[in-house]
Amino acid sequence: MESLLPVDLNIKNAKLLQNGKIVKAGIAVESGNIIKISKETNLPNASQEIDVKGLIVLPGIIDAHVHLRDQEQAYKEDFLTGTTAAANGGVTCVLDMPNNKPVTMDVSTLRERMSIAEKKAIVNVGFLSAFPNNVKEIKNIVREGAKAFKLYMSQMIGGIDADDNEALTKAFFEIQKMNVPVCIHAEERQLIESAYSEMKEKKDNSVEAYLKVHSSDIELKATNPAVEITRKSGARIHFCHVSTAKSLQLIKIAKQTGLPVTCEVTPHHLLLSSSDMKELGPIGLTNPPLRSNSDIHSLQSSLKDGVIDIIASDHAPHGINDKQKAEIWQVAPGIAGLETLLPLMLTQVNKGLLSLQKLVQMTSERPAKIFGIKDKGELKEGYSADFVVVDLKNEWKIDSSRFFSKAKFSPFDGWKVKGKPVKTFVNGHLVMDNGEITASPGQGQILR
Numbered sequence: 001m002e003s004l005l006p007v008d009l010n011i012k013n014a015k016l017l018q019n020g021k022i023v024k025a026g027i028a029v030e031s032g033n034i035i036k037i038s039k040e041t042n043l044p045n046a047s048q049e050i051d052v053k054g055l056i057v058l059p060g061i062i063d064a065h066v067h068l069r070d071q072e073q074a075y076k077e078d079f080l081t082g083t084t085a086a087a088n089g090g091v092t093c094v095l096d097m098p099n100n101k102p103v104t105m106d107v108s109t110l111r112e113r114m115s116i117a118e119k120k121a122i123v124n125v126g127f128l129s130a131f132p133n134n135v136k137e138i139k140n141i142v143r144e145g146a147k148a149f150k151l152y153m154s155q156m157i158g159g160i161d162a163d164d165n166e167a168l169t170k171a172f173f174e175i176q177k178m179n180v181p182v183c184i185h186a187e188e189r190q191l192i193e194s195a196y197s198e199m200k201e202k203k204d205n206s207v208e209a210y211l212k213v214h215s216s217d218i219e220l221k222a223t224n225p226a227v228e229i230t231r232k233s234g235a236r237i238h239f240c241h242v243s244t245a246k247s248l249q250l251i252k253i254a255k256q257t258g259l260p261v262t263c264e265v266t267p268h269h270l271l272l273s274s275s276d277m278k279e280l281g282p283i284g285l286t287n288p289p290l291r292s293n294s295d296i297h298s299l300q301s302s303l304k305d306g307v308i309d310i311i312a313s314d315h316a317p318h319g320i321n322d323k324q325k326a327e328i329w330q331v332a333p334g335i336a337g338l339e340t341l342l343p344l345m346l347t348q349v350n351k352g353l354l355s356l357q358k359l360v361q362m363t364s365e366r367p368a369k370i371f372g373i374k375d376k377g378e379l380k381e382g383y384s385a386d387f388v389v390v391d392l393k394n395e396w397k398i399d400s401s402r403f404f405s406k407a408k409f410s411p412f413d414g415w416k417v418k419g420k421p422v423k424t425f426v427n428g429h430l431v432m433d434n435g436e437i438t439a440s441p442g443q444g445q446i447l448r
């Protein structure tokens, strides 16, 4: 029997993507969840109705690689500014990385971050942890709600040295039991260090020197042992920000042999090259760095052949002073990407280089599956009412001075894009409306 009480919200005059086709439909929302998707005439009565004027409604973006900073790095970003940037970019759920001050690496640091985020976030936030000092803590960290672990092979962050194969193997066996992935930053530390000291000695401060220190071989040489440890332990691994054709090839083979390997690519590695980096200077400096045109070409074709599972921003905000340094070696690596990911990718859709369906798979469906985020990532009855209304025809220019992120600079500044998130809904609430934030701090939920 149908209830006579009105539901919370109806979205009317919408277009949805269903089985690869655009169809007209309405969405009914009750208590933060989608309770009905149907022809408008079949929707229940609602206390509020929002007419989206024939625009497309997509599942909210789940950005699996975000540095929200806060705590001792709140000058770079905090949970409010970071999640506000997310809402502005059509991102309804972010996964926060553990390389914070203090590092997220045990139950107490994780709890502390969750409790700060809970009061400030306006989109949903899940957390990654670094490895703890004691591998026995791994299961407690997962029980506390961590969605994955992060392993930096380029430097020691957390309790385990990536070069300590025995400790690492133990940790991977422990992780395997908990069925969460380990996200890998694949750059080989010792090779970075020796190349770096060589450049230091030569007093070489050039972009070319930086690219040599973070060469594609250095990425490959970390990708390989990570695959091997997965082969041994059976633990799931997820390669962050894959940037080279060689690493992709290795990942492709690992997948073909049935290993539980997934990977991500960022918009900046897809759209910018190392020659752009020379023009951009510190604003374009990130790790792994921007690569050659042939690497970009490989990444773009792997979007289509399924080797790349997801697109994530690697939103890595810094203060402008962290970027303006006398020496390239002191420049903080990272690009703020939450507010540009969706517009840049919708532009690719408009150019015919990517289908809308594929985009939704890589930015919503697959991240939810890989990171075990329940009832999100799709527009489905019973799922969270997390969605974004996009205007595919809206042509505009990226202007980083208008970012909600504290990092008001971007290598995409001034880029003409086509496609804009115009309304973002999180847990059934409108949180962004035409660039205005309509949520109050704490409306986002913590994934546990």
Ligand SMILES: [Zn+2]
Binding pocket: 065, 067, 097, 314, 316
């Ligand atoms: Zn990162």
